[in-house]
């Protein structure tokens with residue numbers, strides 16, 4: 001059965017030194033809690049990835065992730081980082097297709113499909129992001145857009161490869177805005193995503209896929225969102241930068 005996964009996406013925040021501090025503080029707080037089978041992931045900037053992976057190495061159900069990667073193995077791609085490098089740094093997951101990458105760096109579903117392949121080829125797990133901007137929700141086209149993002153980015157995969165994918169539904173209008181999706185809005189689209197997976201693969205594959213919610217998740221709203229039957233954890237931005245808040249969310253999973 002699928003697991004709840006709480007991942008802290010730090011975005012472009014924290015120096016290497018500050019990263020060590022935040023992870024150590026978070027681990028100290030976590031040590032006092034019983035978090036059961038919940039998986040916890042830290043997603044620092046590339047420059048701190050190896051040190052963060054080192055800090056969580058060997059800890060049960062705690063991992064490091066990169067926030068992006070290139071689809072090629074190596075070569076003349078100035079400024080880029082490959083999945084093989086991420087693996088060598090000790091990470092286990094890679095966020096692919098965050099809405100900020102789609103919006104500010106023009107990443108397309110076609111490119112994201114190649115990135116997903118590169119991540120899987122290294123034995124890492126992609127956290128594939130989907131979600132609609134406000135105008136798309138207002139036009140009631142969010143199901144259509146999310147279906148397109150999932151189909152074009154993921155549905156070329158074999159059932160075996162797809163079983164390693166984590167999906168994060170992040171409505172763009174809820175990211176960093178303080179406007180969280182209601183429990184019902186989250187449940188509705190998560191159930192829809194699971195239905196798409198059933199139709200493409202099968203019910204067992206769908207039941208085993210972790211689908212996280214992301215967008216202004218905080219300790220105060222985490223429990224309501226994650227108690228929805230199809231919401232399996234969270235991809236956390238701002239609140240992951242404060243150890244007590246991140247742990248508060250993890251405890252709600």
Ligand code: 13P
Nearest residue numbers: 009175176215216237238
């Ligand atoms: P916030 O939690 O800051 O809204 O960010 C969500 C997000 O984009 C995580 O990837």
